[in-house]
Amino acid sequence: MIVAFASSTGEKIDQHFGWSKEFYLYRINKESAEFLKTINAETDLEDEHEKLNYKIDAIGEADIMYCTQIGPKASQMVQSAGIHPVRVAEGEDLKGSIDNILEMLNTQPPMWLLRAFHKAQQKSA
Incomplete structure (x- = not known):
């Protein structure tokens, strides 16, 4: 599955979804995590709805977004696009979040993670 992280550095999760200028994408399965790319999602769009759609399109291949x-409107839009949003504490370590996803996948994954994982497997089949 593909996970997008809203980060200004690629080291910490430190961005609000709607204001994030970059997302770091990783492919994560039960065995490993592989960095795919950095997405530049900077925009000068003023309209909130257009800006949110632009961000969602930018990370459209993601299954999960940290x-x-x-905001509630953005969360609903992200979910409607088939991406599961996850909120974490400001400055959470990106590598630590990846390790946490790997651990959850290999122990007792929560239902939201199982859904995202199985949906991603069906997309790639």
Whole structure:
């Protein structure tokens, strides 16, 4: 599955979804995590709805998106696009979050993670 992290550095999750200028994408399975690319999602769009759609399109291949904050409208839009939003504490270690996903996948994954994992497997089949 593909996970997007809203980060200004690629080291910490430190961005609000709607204001994030970059997302770091990783392919994560039960065995490993592989960095795919950095997505530049900077935009000068003023309209909130257009800006959110632009961000969602930018991370459209993701199954899960980690950020520090996301508004209710944006969360609903992200979920409608088939991406599961996850809020974490400001400055959470990106590598630590990846390790946590790997651990959850290999022990007792929560239902939201199982859904995202199985959906990703069906997309790639």
